[in-house]
Amino acid sequence: MGRFGDARELKPVRHVFTLLCLLILTTPVLGQERLRTSEGVISFDASSPLEDIVAVNNKVNGILELQSGEIAVVLLIKDFKFRKKLMQEHFNENYMESEAYPKAYFTGTIVDFVLDELGTQNQKFQLTGELTIHGVTQTMRDSIQLRKNGERIICKMNFVVRTEDHKIKVPRILFKKIAQEVNVRAELGLTEE
Numbered sequence: 589m590g591r592f593g594d595a596r597e598l599k600p601v602r603h604v605f606t607l608l609c610l611l612i613l614t615t616p617v618l619g620q621e622r623l624r625t626s627e628g629v630i631s632f633d634a635s636s637p638l639e640d641i642v643a644v645n646n647k648v649n650g651i652l653e654l655q656s657g658e659i660a661v662v663l664l665i666k667d668f669k670f671r672k673k674l675m676q677e678h679f680n681e682n683y684m685e686s687e688a689y690p691k692a693y694f695t696g697t698i699v700d701f702v703l704d705e706l707g708t709q710n711q712k713f714q715l716t717g718e719l720t721i722h723g724v725t726q727t728m729r730d731s732i733q734l735r736k737n738g739e740r741i742i743c744k745m746n747f748v749v750r751t752e753d754h755k756i757k758v759p760r761i762l763f764k765k766i767a768q769e770v771n772v773r774a775e776l777g778l779t780e781e
Contacts, residue, residue, distance in 0.1 A: 623652045623741055623778035630663060632749075634770045641675065641766060643668040650776040652741065657701030659715075659743070661776070662693040683756055684722060692721045698732060710735045710744070724754040743776040 628648030634641040648663045665686040670676040680686040696717015710733040719728040733744045749770045751758055758766050
């Protein structure tokens with residue numbers, strides 16, 4: 589028997605060492621399967637001929653699973669900023685009831701998404717999933733544009749949200765001031781964290 593014991597006693601140690609090396613070497617590869625952002629931007633325009641109602645939220649969180657094309661986006665309603673403070677108060681208290689429904693979120697899938705086929709020019713994909721606003725979930729089917737920008741994937745969307753679909757009540761007296769179909773724009777710069 590040698591100084592370090594029998595060679596059979598070293599086999600488990602070699603296996604553990606090999607396993608640790610494999611885990612260390614594959615960790616960067618595993619980390620690249622998901623891209624994220626906490627600084628996405630979503631804006632909406634609910635303007636009418638009588639009133640400009642525009643707001644921006646630049647604290648949107650998003651995540652994209654590169655293998656499956658699954659995407660999730662979440663935001664806090666109170667993070668929407670308006671030009672007029674009074675509009676922001678009415679939006680949060682009277683329409684969105686952000687104390688009761690603090691978040692809006694989307695979960696879905698980018699259909700036929702293949703990372704290796706994505707280039708630096710915008711490519712259009714179909715997006716399917718569920719959009720939850722004001723505590724009401726609706727099925728959503730729309731398009732999304734994707735492109736690579738260095739290590740980032742840029743996602744852009746334009747879609748319409750109908751207030752009645754999410755049980756957002758607008759008093760009749762304000763129907764002419766607030767659009768019933770709200771134009772929404774989203775842009776997420778997703779990257780490895």
